Amino acid sequence: MPLILRLALRELRGGLSGFGVFLACISLGVAAIAGIASVSRSLSDGLGREGRRIIGGDLSYSLINREATEQERAVLGKEGRLDIIASLRAMAVAPGGDATLVELKAVDPATYPAAGELVTDPPGDLAGLLGVKDGVPGALADPALLTRLDLKPGDRITLAGHPLTVRGTIQSEPDKIAGGIGFGPRLIVSQEALRGTGLVQPGSLSRWSYRVQLPPGAALDVVEARVRQGAPEAGWQVRSRANADPRFAQSIERFTQFLTLVGLTALIVGGVGVANAVHAFVERKRGAIATLKSIGAPGSTVVTLYLTQVMLIAGLGTLIGLALGASLPFLVEALFSESLPLPLNPTIAPGELALAAAYGLLTAFAFAITPLGRAHDVPVSGLFRDTVDPARVAPRRRYRLWLGTSILLLVGLSVATSFDRRVAMIFIAASGIAFGLLHLVALGLMAGARRLPHPKWAAPRMALANLHRPGALTPTIVLSLGLGVTLLVALSLIDANVRRTISATLPAKAPNLFFLDIPSRETGPFRDYLRAQAPSGKIEEVPMMRGRIVALNGVPVRKIRPPEDAAWVLDGDRGITYADTVPEGTKVEEGRWWDAGEGAGHLVSFEGDLARMLGLKLGDTVTVNVLGRDVTATIFNLRKVEWRNLGINFVMVFSPGTFKGAPHSDLATLSLPGGPDAATENRILRGVAKEFPSVTSVRVKDALDAVGDLVGRLVLAIRGASGVAILASLLVLGGAVAAGHRARLYDAVVLKVLGASRSRLLSAYALEYAALGLATALFGLIAGSAAGWVIVAKVMHLDFQLDLSGALIAAGAAVLLAILLGLAGTVRILGQKPAPYLREL
Incomplete structure (x- = not known):
């Protein structure tokens, strides 16, 4: 091994010519995986480091729709200092009558914030900014609120008819x-x-958070156990500084896994470029290989020597990728620190970087061992003759075993380190299928070209022959270009369907306005008001409460491990209602609806798909905590709910007897016959804010815009990661052309000697690359459409519409790019003088 290493380093003194694509492919893939993992770790570390600031203390106990009782507050107060926060949605009304929805937060100026700093403009004491002056309390507003209502600090707004003075903005x-x-x-x-x-009423939709500042040295788990024992029926939602936002942390892990798989796609696509580069490297070294063999070097020594060189170069590419990936969190912090809504703690993550390095080196080894292994058994004479008579030697069994082992290690690594192993396995299976199909496409294209009748014209005849000749570029170009087009088409369809669902389909079906926290005593007058303002509008109203599932069939939810798609039902509070009849827009699937007599008992109708995922059936029991009380009801029927119409839908609908006498507010929706109507909606919003100031109004379009903005940012992140994979495809495509440089060079020399003109040769090459591009684009359209359908319909559970406008543009661009890159690689070849090459033939 010392001799092999010394020889390898000596040969590398000549530089890395021919390994540009190799280095770029490995560096890109490793950088994508390392960068995504490093940013994810930085976000996770930021959440951990800033956990106390995020939740406003060491522990946070939240209640929905009610305040803690004196006894519950006493239990919390024994553990440390309390900071109480109330949050709800309300309507802020400007002096001119314009109204807008606000996220209202009520704090105690003497204790808030217990952790972190509230920065205001102008700066000042919080008690003074929020205190009463001239008989009017103060308020601090997001600058967006002042812009929306055309206000400035010092102006007044009203909440539920009560005036407030905006004393400053929240920075x-x-x-x-x-x-x-x-x-x-x-x-x-x-x-x-x-x-x-007066916004806080029994049943109003509000959240009360009790943040506990623990004394130094207090153990979180011990305090949590004492609080759980002191108030076992409270129904708290608990968060600690060590786990400030578990749902958000899980979302980071899921999204990181998805982007990592996209980065791994880039690395695998780049592996094709590695194989091309190694194949070209072996071609360039055939003289040296022949010389080594002629003086007695065994084939295994030759393979080990050049494998060492390849892995040293792969190590260099991996180091470049690691450096780029490790710097990404610091770059994000430097460029976007002011606009980041999340705490980012830029750090060097050794574990994540080691994982990215392992991916890079394994990929390089897997794609390099086969072309290197073929040189083991090629005789010296065959190596010298390889230019004009390429040898077809299958690698020995040992090299096939090494290849299989490296692939198994890659698969095991991706599965073992994934957040969702099912998704990782699907990705691996899809990658294998894609490679297999593209290989079949290439073989079919070559077989078809071989069987087609020979054209009379020289250029088409040469192009057809080039598709199936020994050493043809068909397999490599089809593989690299096919993966790129498939990815482009799939992303185009996913993007189009998600945006169509948000911006077109939902608003057409959804109500125009939601109205929350309608006091029960005002339900009748409120309904009459809406009918007067929108006589042809459709009004729906239901009683509305909030509750949290605490047990299924008597088993506490903390002991239940639900499937991923149903976990949200058991996580946090849910909207619940009761009804005498089947709610509109739903259909009973199993069982039947209760009659008046049965409805006096404790019964519940559960959404069918979710019930089956949770293992629930008719006759099972569900225990919910509402207003601090546990209520157990029996599942009487299962029903199908159409969630995407954004109407009034609930996972659970209870019988009227379950919550008889419980305080609640009502929820109502208004659907206008003509769809979105900004003028009518604004008029109704202003009128409701004036006539019913305690009612909170939500315009569906505003909510959809907020969701659409979030989806747009996620799509942008996906496009960025996918762009790396597409760039790798382009590099591989360019590398494939470069790998065939030597064979094309001799072809051009011989043909020019026989009288072929440069224009005729260019025409032949253009036809060849156009045929390859068209065939590959067709495959990419079909495979990308199938992948887009699976992700949209089966993973996202959205309606899929085959909109190929963007996909066709992507496929057409790929065909054009294949032609341009192919011709760019041949122009230099056509300018070579024949004499130096004819001497070597």
Whole structure:
């Protein structure tokens, strides 16, 4: 081994000519995986480091729709200092009558914020900014609220008919992430001001968070156990500084896995470029290989020597990729620190970098061993004669075993390190199928070209022969270009369907306006008001409460491991209602609806698909915590719910007897016959804010815009990661042309000696690359459409529509690119003088 290493290093002194694509492919793939993993780790570390600031303390106990009782507050108060936060949605009304939805947060100025810093403009004492002056409480507003209502600091707004003075704007809010996605700008008031508005009523949709600041040295798990024992029936939602936002952390892991798989796709696509580069490398070294064999070097020594060189170059590419990937979190922090809504803790992540390095080196080895292994048994005479009579030698069994082992290691690594192993296995299977199909496409194209009748014209005849000749570029170009086109088409269809669902399909079916927190006593007058304002509109209304599932069939939810698609039902609070009849837009699948007598008992109708995923059936029991009380009901029927129409839908609909006498508010929707109508919607919003100030109005378009903005950012991240894979495909395509340089060079020399003109040769090559591009683009359209359908329909559960407008543009661009790259690689060849090459024949 020392001798082999010394020889390998000596040969590398000549430089890395011919390994540009090799280095770029490995570097790109490793950089993508390392960068994605490093940013993910930085986000996770940021959440861990900033956990206390995010939740506003060491522990946070939240309740929905109710405040903690004196006894529950006493239990929390024994553990440390309490900071109480109330959050809800409300309508802020400007002096001119314009109204908008706000995310209202009520704080205690004496204790908030307990962790982090609230930055305001102008800066000042929070008690002074929110205190009462001239009989009017103060408020702090998100700058977006002032822009939306055309206000400035010092102006007044009203909440539920009660005036507030905007004393400043919020520049930085330490616990903003804890509030989740907001559908309106933030407005901060004191709790005294909130109570003065009358917005807090029994059944109103509000969240009360009790943040505990523990004394130094207090153990989180011990405190949690004491609180659980002291208030076992409270129904808290608990978060700690060590796990500030578990759902968000899981989302980071899921999205990181998806982007990592895209990065791995780039690396695998780049592996084709590695194979091309190694094949060309072996061609260039055939003289040296023949010399080594002629002086007695065994084939295994030759293979080990050049494998060492290849892996040293792969190591260099991996180091370049690791450096780029490791720097990505610091680059993101430097460029976007002011606009990042999440805490980012840029760090060097050794484990993630080691994983990316393992991916890179394994990929390089897997794609290099086969072309290197073929040189083991080629005789010296065959190596010298290889230019004009390429040898077809299958690699020995040992090299095939090494190839299989490296592939198994790659598969095992991707599965073992994935967040969702099922997704990883699907990705691996899809990659294998894609490679297999593309190989079949290449073989079919070559077989078809071989059997077609020979054209009379010289250029088409040469192009047809080039498709199936020994050493043809057909397999490599079809593989590299096919993967790129498939990825482009799939992304185009996913993007088009997601945006169509959000911007077109949903608004056409969804209500125009939602109205929350309608006091039960005002339901009748409110309904009459809407009918007067929109006589032809459709009004739906239901009682609305919030509850949390605490047990299924008596088993606490903390002991249940639900499937991924149903976990959200058991995580956090859910909207619930009760009804005498089957809700509109739903259909009973199993069982029947209760009659008046049965409805007096404790029964529940559960959404069918979710029930089956949770293992529930008719007769099972569900226990929910509502307003601090556990209520157990029996599943009486299962029903199908159409979620995507954004109507009033619930996972659980209870019988009227279950919550008889429980305080609640109502939820209503208004659907206008003509679809979205901004003028009518704004008029109704202003009227409701004036006539029913305690009612919260939500315009569906605004909510969809917020969701669409979030989806757009996710799609942008996916496009960025996928762009690396597509760039790798282009590099491989260019590398494939370069790999065939030597064979094409001798072809051009011989043909020019026989009288072929440059224009005729260019025509032949253009026809060849056009045929390859068209065949590959057709495959990419079919395979990409199938992949897009699976992801949209089966993974995202959205309606799929085959919109090939963007996909056809992508496929056409790929064909044009194949022709241009192919011709660019041959122009230099056609300019070579024949004499130096004829001497070697």
